[in-house]
Amino acid sequence: EADIYQTPRYLVIGTGKKITLECSQTMGHDKMYWYQQDPGMELHLIHYSYGVNSTEKGDLSSESTVSRIRTEHFPLTLESARPSHTSQYLCASSRRASGRNEQFFGPGTRLTVL
Amino acid sequence: GQQVMQIPQYQHVQEGEDFTTYCNSSTTLSNIQWYKQRPGGHPVFLIQLVKSGEVKKQKRLTFQFGEAKKNSSLHITATQTTDVGTYFCALPEGNEKLTFGTGTRLTIIP
Numbered sequence: 381e382a383d384i385y386q387t388p389r390y391l392v393i394g395t396g397k398k399i400t401l402e403c404s405q406t407m408g409h410d411k412m413y414w415y416q417q418d419p420g421m422e423l424h425l426i427h428y429s430y431g432v433n434s435t436e437k438g439d440l441s442s443e444s445t446v447s448r449i450r451t452e453h454f455p456l457t458l459e460s461a462r463p464s465h466t467s468q469y470l471c472a473s474s475r476r477a478s479g480r481n482e483q484f485f486g487p488g489t490r491l492t493v494l
Numbered sequence: 495g496q497q498v499m500q501i502p503q504y505q506h507v508q509e510g511e512d513f514t515t516y517c518n519s520s521t522t523l524s525n526i527q528w529y530k531q532r533p534g535g536h537p538v539f540l541i542q543l544v545k546s547g548e549v550k551k552q553k554r555l556t557f558q559f560g561e562a563k564k565n566s567s568l569h570i571t572a573t574q575t576t577d578v579g580t581y582f583c584a585l586p587e588g589n590e591k592l593t594f595g596t597g598t599r600l601t602i603i604p
Contacts, residue, residue: 411590413591415594420580420597420599421597422582422594422595422596422597423537423582423594425591425592425593428590428591430590438591439593470536470537472537480542481586481589482527482539482542483537483539483584483592484539485536485537485538486536487535487536488536
């Protein structure tokens with residue numbers, strides 16, 4: 381079982397609030413990712429990181445920001461939440477190596493913005 | 495990024511029937527991965543295929559990589575209720591990212 385954790389698991393907040401979704405992994409993986417997924421739909425990459433102090437935007441435009449100050453920690457922040465941000469946010473990590481590079485996913489954070 | 499089509503989008507089968515999902519790419523792939531996501535859960539890695547024409551089996555699941563390395567399939571023999579979920583293929587983008595397919599949602603009629 382992969383050791384990747386996300387908190388909170390569920391969050392209901394009002395419009396305009398600032399929130400941070402936490403993601404931590406204990407596998408020493410260099411690469412980490414944030415995906416947004418609506419129920420039953422495909423995963424959309426919103427941010428990723430190759431390693432410490434490296435962050436990149438993904439394919440889906442997002443109003444969120446991320447930071448990677450430590451290898452194990454990759455938090456995602458929404459400065460001002462809106463109802464359109466309601467979704468599930470999945471964090472994942474993988475080794476930075478050639479060959480098999482499967483991604484390990486956290487349990488996700490289900491965000492509802494009222 | 496590219497959009498990766500999987501067909502069908504949904505599949506409802508009687509328990510015991512077989513199931514197949516297909517994943518198609520417009521470009522030649524270095525490898526392809528498959529993931530399963532149970533309802534309410536998160537994606538879990540199933541397998542990675544690398545070689546042209548490769549066929550791999552995991553119990554009742556058979557994975558195939560096309561000869562041209564542009565498509566792949568996942569076949570489940572004699573489905574069980576534990577097979578319920580959404581199956582995603584995932585294609586590499588460089589060495590750092592994956593593009594996930596649109597997914598096939600499998601439901602089982604007991």
